[in-house]
Amino acid sequence: MSTKVFAFATMCVGMFIALLDIQIVSASLRDIGGGLSAGADETVWVQTAYLIAEIIVIPLSGWLARVMSTRWLFAVSAAGFTATSLLCGIAWNIQSMIAFRAAQGFLGGSMIPMVFTTAFAFFAGRQRVLAAAIIGGLASLAPTLGPTIGGWITDNFSWHWLFFINLVPGIFITIAVPMLVKVDKPDWSLLRGADYVGMVLMALFLGCLEYTLEEGPRWDWFGDDTILATAWISGLAGIAFLWRSLTYANPVVDLHALKDRNFALGCFFSFVTGIGIFATIYLTPLFLGQVRGLSALQIGLAIFSTGLFQVASIPLYAFLANRVDLRWLLMIGLSLFAVSMWNFAPITHDWGAAELMLPQALRGMAQQFAVAPTVTLTLGSLPPAKLKLASGLFNLMRNLGGAIGIAACATILNDRTNLHFLRLAEHLNIRNESMASLLQTISANAVALGNDMSGADAAALKQLSALVMREAHTLTFSDAFLVILVCFAIATPMVLLMRKVVPPAAPSADAH
Structure with missing residues (x-):
């Protein structure tokens, strides 16, 4: 048992660093762009390339594990992830960085679902519940801590170390996993008759969908020709992929698992929690940066409480x-x-770490209590033979939820800001005594600094416009949080549709 625990812990480290790297660069994109002489439109691809590659490989991981075996797929993924982390750290321009980040996401993505299947093969009963608690905690904790860790590393060292920190654990995992993890054997015969057409269709579907969701809010969605084209490609490839998966004898992704009620509902809950985890990770640092003007490190420290309360809630969850x-x-x-x-x-515009403490503490506990039971309820009802293929689909839904949630929130921020600005501006007229008093004060201060009256009045109006825009931004963030609230309000009563799952008293026969 001690060997299994150590093997499981080693794989969890691999999953953690793969998930951490989704968000670890988010607070440091400006530093990376400056170091590589790249503009903001190019630098954003440092994160987008990783997400696109990862979302393609996650559903493929089940089939790859059947071909290569769990341990060798995990070892190859860890080795590739480590090598590309080194290449990211020594990237010489933005083009090389984007290419290496895409390779890093593709090679590291397989580590995530493999931890789920190994835990269900290794453990049973209470140990399986505890393993699910740990996996669920790490799966939501890693992206939550990403901006905090990334901001601290960038401020104290340099952005290169965002990638170099993966080298030591990556090398250890590459060496340890083949020696410790023995749950299955390779089956290279699966390469014959594999659904390669389905793989291409899935890559087009998910890759173009992720690109559309990531870039759509920045380029006015279908007003941009490229976004329109990728949306069409994603839609057509998605329909073809669904048809192929349901009719081909050996599909790369087993959609028939969705016939299981618990699995279908579990994928839905994974999708919704993906919205909650990733959309709030997107919104909170953005608010603190745009409205409050905090640095990357200050933002990381302000949102650190989420991870702290999630870790603190793991023992409570395991007990219950x-x-x-x-x-x-x-x-x-x-x-x-x-x-x-x-x-x-x-x-409000003056919220900081103190005001964010309560909602973030609740979110930290929510992540633990939402993700961990979903893992057991969803995958625990499936036979071992279906677990590998189903695990990839389950993890894919969380990432898709995150991508769609972020895209929706970005669109809300873009579209609702002008609406709130106009509504606030309606109240700014000569009958508004507070506004008139504020303008007089600003003008008087400008005159005292040596400006003429006309220049002082213009400065006052400009400052008033900036204040109104700040409040409009703040109201828009509130709108986005309320939309996320609605998603969870709809999802909560649907849990009653799930069947009760009791972990088996002994591990599956596949664990040997």
């Missing part, structure tokens, strides 16, 4: 999970997410 129906714990998690968003909604 062996005593309470997991469906009730999932309902608690989804409800806490909704309450957290409700506490985010009254946000």
Whole structure:
């Protein structure tokens, strides 16, 4: 058992660094762009390239594990992830960085779903519940801590170390996993008759979908020809992929697993929690940067409480999970997410770490209580033979939820800001005594600094416009949090549709 625990812990480290690298660069894109002499439009691809590559390989990982075996796929993924991390750290221009980040995401993405299947092969009973608690915690904790860790590393060292920190754990994982993990054997015969057409269709579908979701808000969605083209390609490839997967004898992704009610609902809950985790990770640092003007390190420290409370809630979840129906714990998690968003909604322009403490603490606990039971309820109802292929689809839904959630929030921020600005401006007229007093004060200060009266009045109006825009931005963030709240309010009662799952008393026969 001690060997299994150590093997599982080693694989968890691999999953953690692969997930951490999704968000670790988000707070440091400006530094990376400056170091590589790249503009903002180019630098954003440092993150987008990783996401596109990762979302393509995650559903492929189940089939790859059957071909190569779990341990060798994990070892190759860890080795490739480590090598590309080194290349990212020594990238000489933005083009090389984007290429290496895409390779890093593709090679590292397989480590994520493999941890889920290995845990279900290694453990049973209470140990499986604890393993699910750890996996669920790490799966949501890693992207949450990404901006904090990334900001601290960039401020204290340099952006290159965002990638160099992967080298030591990556080398260790590459060496240790082949020696420790023995849950299956390679089956190279699966290469004959494999659904290569389905793989291409899936790559086109998911790759173009991720690009559309990532870039759409920045380029006015279908007003841009490239976004329109990728949306059409994604839609057509998606339809063809669904048809292929349902009719081909050996599909690369087993969509028939969705016939299982728990698995279908679990994928939906994974999608919704992906919205909650990734959209709030997107919104909170953006608010602190745009409205409050904080640095990357200050932003990271301000949102650190989410990870702190999530870690603190792991023992509580593990204690309750062996005593309470997991469906009730999932309902608690989804409800806490909704309450957290409700506490985010009254946000004002002067909110800082103190004001964010309560909603972030609730979100940290919600992530643990929403993700961990979903893992057991979703995958625990499937036979071992279907677990590998299904695990990739389950993890894919979380990433898709995150991508769609971020795109929706970015669109809300773009579209609702002007609406709020116009509504606020309606109240700014000569009958508004507070506005008139503010303009007089600003003008007087400008005159005192040596400006003439006309220049002082213009400066006052400009400053007033900036203040109104700041408040419009703040109201828009509140709108986005309320939309996320609605998602969790809809999802929470649907937990009652799931069947109760009791972990088996012994590991599956596949674990040997």
